[in-house]
Amino acid sequence: MCSPLHQPDGPLLPDAGRRTFLRAAALTGAAAAATGLVSATPAAALPQQNAGAATARWRPDPENPRFTLVVMPDTQYLFDGASINKAPVEASLRYVLDHGRDENIVFLSHLGDLTESGRTDEFEAIGEAFELLDRRQVGYSVVAGNHDIKSSTDDGRGRTPYLDTFGPRRMRQLPTFGGATPDGYNTYHVFRAAGREWLVLALDWRPSAASLAWARNVIAKHPDTPVVLTTHELVYADADGDEAEFSDHGEHLWDELIAGHDQIFLTLNGHYWPAGRTTRKNTAGNDVHLHITNYQNRYYGGSAMIRLYRFDLARNTIDVETVSPWILGRAGERLNDLERGEIEMTGPQDRFAVPIDFEKRFAGFAPVPVRGPRPAEQLLIPGTVAYWRFDSPAHPDGSAAADLRVPDLSGHRNDLVREAVPGSAPDALRWSTDHHPDQPGHGSLYFDGSKPPLRGAYLRTENNAPLNTKTFRSGYTIEAFLRLPADWDAGRNAWGAVLGRRGTLGAAGKTSGDSDEPVATLSVSDGPGLQWAAAPLNQPGAVTNWSHELSRDRWWHVAVVNDGKHTTMYVDGCVVARNPATRTTGLATAGLPWLLGAYEYGGRLDQLMHGWLGDIRIVERPLRVRDFMTAPTPPPH
Structure with a gap:
């Protein structure tokens, strides 16, 4: 989908080289270091990365107050008919495997437009890439974007290559899968982090009224659980990425679902560019953070860039970083001029911190019990x-x-x-x-x-x-x-x-x-x-x-x-x-x-x-x- 303003996200960033190259090895791990790609080769002809399985074991720490949610936006230009290159996506997924432990990665959410035309061969390719996560039982969600299905339809559209590839039959094999609508296009997922459960609600490009009722019911059945809502279209930003606004469909989702459900504290969507964000007050008077993430307009279709949402409940902060593991994995080699500007996004809409007093924000639906007084006898330990x-x-x-x-x-x-x-x-x-x-x-x-x-x-x-x-x-x-x-x-x-x-x-x-x-x-x-x-x-x-x-x-x-x-x-x-x-x-x-x-x-x-x-x-x-x-x-x- 083009930007509503039909213009790119400003000039390419200058060489991010010295700082980024020094930390490349730490960020990418062994799998990315073995790519062997050279920048002298035309981009379309670049060979795939080493497809060897990651050696790091994916086992998030469910009690650690620090954990990471990975977000992957529109990858459609990498899966476009005869122009298919799954290497960038695989590099990002290997990042999840390589850094699952040190980043305490708990989940990955794809924001839709996985493919350009929704064709079977396009979905076969990206479906094969995601087998990297399947084999390690890594929790993830996907949603259909307007390029993945017929955009004029809602989730009652029936069978599609998207559903054949990423439908409930596949998802229910993952430990985080919670359930789906009867049509299969809307799913929810639950993971444990920072000592509590968190819910990801993954909604279709155009959820029907029945599916929105299903979403309300899912939230009602998890009354104490914070919710991250992911969908393809919700907000868009102006040319500078400042103060994102609701699209017409986004306004509909806000009115019908988000505003009235205090558990939804963060929404993530792709579809539009440039990247942007805003905050709105829900009917309970609490902040809902609405973020748009999409880099398909940038070099090499965004090179399967990922957002790292690093939750830190000890500091009451979410630190957000945007990187391209595919390019970063070759940062020690000679990159072409455009790649050097795409290793890491450092603008204010790409690298930022979101301060959230989690205890206060969640108090309306999951208040922390006040600890009562304890009898003195209980404190009289030996000695x-x-x-x-x-x-x-x-x-x-x-x-x-x-x-x-x-x-x-x-x-x-x-x-x-x-x-x-x-x-x-x-x-x-x-x-x-x-x-x-x-x-x-x-x-x-x-x-x-x-x-x-x-x-x-x-x-x-x-x-x-x-x-x-x-x-x-x-x-x-x-x-x-x-x-x-x-x-x-x-x-x-x-x-x-x-x-x-x-x-x-x-x-x-x-x-x-x-x-x-x-x-x-x-x-x-x-x-x-x-x-x-x-x-x-x-x-x-x-x-x-x-x-x-x-x-x-x-x-x-x-x-x-x-x-x-x-x-x-x-x-x-x-x-x-x-x-x-x-x-x-x-x-x-x-x-x-x-x-x-x-x-x-x-x-x-x-x-x-x-x-x-x-x-x-x-x-x-x-x-x-x-x-x-x-x-x-x-x-x-």
Whole structure:
């Protein structure tokens, strides 16, 4: 199909050579490297690539938050009567096989116009190419474009070479195939990625009213599943590819299906060029991303270029890249002038990122269950010597925490009592219902400390608490939940401590470093970041672990773990970079109380915490990440 504006997608790109050639081997794998093609040969006479099967095993990781959906647009000029060359398509399909593991490729969608005239010989050729995926049981979908069938018909058209080649009989052999309309022209496919199911709805060139009803029913039977809709025609773009618009048929699909089904968050179509995209609000008020992908107007019919939609749920982003594995596979050889411009598309409509807060976007049909509070008994794993939490329903949110005594839920009598700097307001320590989403107790204390002048309140263990004298020779794990407010300021709030030990290095007999520093403190630096500075039993002074800088106004979980030999800090279950290799055994003690929310220097209060503290637990053994308080299920006792 011609562009609605009947013009190509601008001038060919300049040589993308130096950067692309350096990464060609990494992108294409062994299969592409063995092509043996030379640019001096006329394009139509280029021999096919090595048809040897890919060696990489296709087994996507269903739990990895990063996965790739591959999209192949119109390939019609490669399958045009007597002009048939399946090598470019095979190169793209080998890319899927070669990089299935490192890219975590979960699925491939062809957007229609597989062939130019819908002839049997054309479909036989492209059908043979797709056997590369069939043999490895790689999930994929295809849709009919207007060149694959008689364009004036809808999906009730009956038998065609397209249906004979890519109908349900073939598709049902694939593990991702979900079902089809009775006519066979509309299909749906389900794959698992990032710990959940995703659905690809592949619609015909002109789905009938009955088929649209079928599509609605498919979505209704998968009520919690995000849907990617693929079809040949939906949106088109202007000459620059900016702000795509609906075609008349696309408007029909939007009104009859897309707008009213919140699960459809992304649509992909070919047919028109240039490439373009837009975003529309559905009836639920959520964004639907509508993308057009088609390069048939470019050199060698687009050379079976593919789009890589790299979903990254950890970063809430889809990174999109457009490459030609067929040309890229020969990037180390002498390419002709046109090929050099087609290796990789780098325009703003070809290489871009789509920011999506997946949890928020899918909340209307698949909300993430709110994790309820967990009984304290569930957190008392073997070795727990202190556990404090601040979820007190008897105290209203924001009320002053005065005359406070916090029990040690471990039963070891390490209770906490409130102390305050003289002159501090009664509400310098306040109850709060705010908490980390994975925190066992659904409550916290807000510490409103600062200096100068020094103001605020804090908690401490009593003088006779057993925790005061523990040395943790066999190791320890200290965990805490914290949140810094938006107004946290380094000049007023830096070095407020989450918790630490009263007593100086000098008093504990340590001869290295500043003798006035405390024997142990988990403090918030001026970054703000976390610093664990503690004196082990076997060192002459303190050894320090550092976190990265922490964003304000979000909850964090920190764990400091000592295995009897080394100390490691974790933030949100992830190892931080600045963990020293110094041998560290146990913790020095002056036999004095522990402090929560306060930092001492020279044996005197020097700074108080400004922010929220949630549950805090101390265990006298090293824990694994799966045993932290953020663990999805309680560890076995």
